[in-house]
Amino acid sequence: MKPVQQVTNAAKPVDLARKTSVWTQIKKNYAAYLFLLPKLILFVAFIMIPVVWAFVSSFQEYKIFGSEWVGFENYVKVFQSSAFYDALKNTFLFTVVTVPFNVISALIIASLIHPLGKWSQSFFRGAFYLPTVTSMVIVAMVWRWMYNQDFGLFNYVLGLFGMDPVNWLGQSSTALWSLIIMQCLIPFGVGIILYLAAMGSISHSLYEAATIDGANGFQKWLRITIPLLKPTTLYLVLLSTIGSFQVFTQIIMMTGGGPGSATETLVHLIYKTGFRDFEFGYASAQSIVLFAIILIFSIIQFRVLRYDD
Amino acid sequence: MAKLNKTIIYVALLVFSIVSLMPLYWVFSTSLQLSKYQDEDLKQSVSYVDSNPPKMYPMGVPEYFEHWGKARDAEKAGDDKAAAQHREIMDAIVKDTFSGFTTLFQKNNIGRWFLNSGYISVVVTLGILLFDSMAGYVLAKKQFPGKNLIFYAIVGTMMIPGQVTLVPMFMMVKNLGIMDTHWALIFPDLSMVFGVFLMRQFMYSVPDELLDAAKIDGAGEWKTYWSIVLPLARPGLAALGIFTFMNVWNSFLWPIIVLNDANLYTLPVGLKTLQDANLASFKLLMSGAAIASIPMIIVFILFQRHFVKGLTLGGVKE
Incomplete structure (x- = not known):
């Protein structure tokens, strides 16, 4: 050598x-x-x-024969349009409700699965991950039907309790919440699998020591499991926030952003601006703003969850 | 007490998994639901597809067995005419149960969409496996000028959401003259960089001694990569391959932008147009959904182990 x-x-x-x-x-x-x-x-x-x-x-206006420089005009337009704020508000609400719900429910489900035997573990892991390998297009098609006013599953269940049918996706007051509930009830399969993997790598001796100190099951979960899962939690929160800000398929398949702008989201707005109205410069500016929002959110989450303790 | 707790946990998990699997079950149940059923007593056609209350399982199954029993009784009683009638109804039930699938294949070109989705997914997956493992290998195992620059450029763009490049990608595809062709899907999908990152992580575990030994034995760079590195990276390749296949098979936003010709549609795009047409019954839509989801369900059941591995590889950072 x-x-x-x-x-x-x-x-x-x-x-x-x-x-x-x-x-x-x-x-x-x-x-x-x-x-x-x-x-x-x-x-x-x-x-x-x-x-x-x-x-x-994003600094140009698209013309058929060559584009024209317009400076920050597209960005000014973005921040002055009420459609953008509606989309931002809806996307934000969607994210703020579904991300914590999905991550926490993944944590709880994984905690319930983890102590089980090998066979039951892989059975339940499969049951919760399987729905996520199918296309969102399909999931959205079924849910659209389950929300159907006349013969959907949800109104049938309401009817059992003597309640009137609801026009879930057709009215502004319930449309967005219907999409949020749907997102909450689709299992966060990736989260469950990653939590299970992380739980498997926590050393048994920690739990044994806690048992000797007289801690019960719940205390061990709260004081040992959750803190040690923090890197996984951070990753999952980031992952699902980024995914949630890009929500699109459900919107185009189920509501088209309506009624009015009740379920308009950022990506659906970009899609409409770019490929229905063909305002390429404006759509680019919207995309860059979306990117900036995702970036800022990611940085904030990273800091908060990382340096919390 | 501990036993009771365990029972509660099992019951809770079973309830959760039923909620989780319900929509998928609904797809298959509705795709096989009776849609035109000549009710014997009412003498009129009834549909169970959009009935209220909704039917929770394909009604053809009990109906079929009912008529099977009646046909057998009639035969025993020597009433051949009634038996033949019941047999006829049984045939009609079978035909109607699968009518969603037969209509899709005969009238809606779904076989074509299926083949399109299939071959595009296979081509992209093979391309990604080859190119990403080549790139990941040299990024993990070789020293050369510009290596870090290339690596950080690639990893840096992983942060940028795909929607940011929708518009320029559209113009690019237009300028290249590949709009409304499958190349417009294949090239952008082949350029996804997540696999480079994943393969690089994986290639670190290939022992240097093996590579040195191959070199001493006179193996060229390509031979070393092909017959030593690739076989060792098989678990990583399996995971990457499955996820690439799944992503491409399910991809939706980009295909609906670049595809116009119905003969070129992939399954998700085809399903959307079916839904938009409003002419399609729900049975037909759910039959399409079933056809689109069956391959992914099979892949998942066969390779569950690799799914778990791939997720943990991608999720756990250094």
């Missing part, structure tokens, strides 16, 4: 030699670049360029 070290050291003192050595290193490692090449081409063409382009076009 040692002689090799000396050879590389020997090349270092001369600056010129170092410069050429970068080139020789590139030449020597040409195979590594060839391995990277296919992915790199795709990455630059379909991610890097579009990201830069999104920024650029």
Whole structure:
């Protein structure tokens, strides 16, 4: 090993030699670049360029024959439009209710599953994860029908208790809440699996020590399990917040953002602006604002959950 | 006491899992529901698909057995005509139960959509597995100028939500002249970078000694990668492959933007147009939903282990 070290050291003192050595290193490692090449081409063409382009076009107005620079006009338009604030408010409410509900219920379900035997564990894990491998398009189609005013499951259940049928998705007062309830009742499969994995890696000796100190099951859960699951919780909160800010499929499949703007969300608004009204510059500005909001939220959550204690 | 607690836990979990699986059950139950049933006594056609109260299981099953019993009784009594009538009704029940599926295949082109979704998912998955494992391998195991720059550029963009690039991607696809073709789906999907990150994590566990040994034996870079690195990375590849397949199979927002030709639709896009058409009965929609979800359910049941592995690999950060 040692002689090799000396050879590389020997090349270092001369600056010129170092410069050429970068080139020789590139030449020597040409195979590594060839391995990277296919992915790199795709990455630059379909991610890097579009990201830069999104920024650029947010300062332009799209015209059929070339675009025009309009400065911050698109951004001003975003912040002056009531549609944007409606969408922001709805997305925000959706996130604030569903994210804590989903993460906490995933924690509780995982805590219930964890002590069970191997067979029951994988059975329940499957039962809770299976619904999440099917497309949201399908989930939305079924729920739309379950919410149907005339022959849906929900109004049938209400009828059993002698209550009048509700036009769940058709009126502003219940439409958004119907979507929120639906999101809460779709199991957070990823969360349950990650919590289970994290619980499996907590050392038994901690629980044994707590038992000797006279702690009961609930105290152990509160004082040992939950604090040690914190990194997982942070990850899940971030993951589901980002996902929740991008809510789209349910909206287009179930309400189309309506009635009025009752269920308009940010991504559905971007979709409408870009691909129904073809206002590309305006849609780009909305996308950049969405990105900024997600980024700010992620940073806040990261700080709060990380340095809480 | 402990036993009672355990019973409560089991009951609670069973209730939760019924709630969780209910919509999926509803898809299959409704897809097989009787929609045009000639009721014997009422002499009129009834549909159980949009009946109130909703029927919780396919009504064809009890009806079928009822007529089966009657046919048998009639045969015993020697009434061949009545028996034949019951047999006829039994055939009609079977035909009607599966009518959603037969209509979709005969009239709505769903076979085409299924093939489109299938081949696009397979092509993208294979491409991602190859390209991402190649990139992940050199990013984990090789030293070369620019390596860190490339890695951080790739990881940095993982934070950016896909919607940010919808508009420029649309223009790009338009300029490349691949609008309304499957290339417009395949290229953007192939450029997803999560797999590079995942494979890089995985490739760290490949022992350097093995790579050195291969080099001494005179194996070239490609041979080392293909016959030593790839087999060792198999668990990671399995997890990445399954998740890529699932994402592409279920992807929706981008396909509805770039696809117009009904012959090119993928399943989710096709299902949306079925729903939009409003002509389709709910039985038909749910039959489509069943067709679209069956492959994912099979994949999940076969590879449950890899799903868990993939999630934990992606979720646990260094």
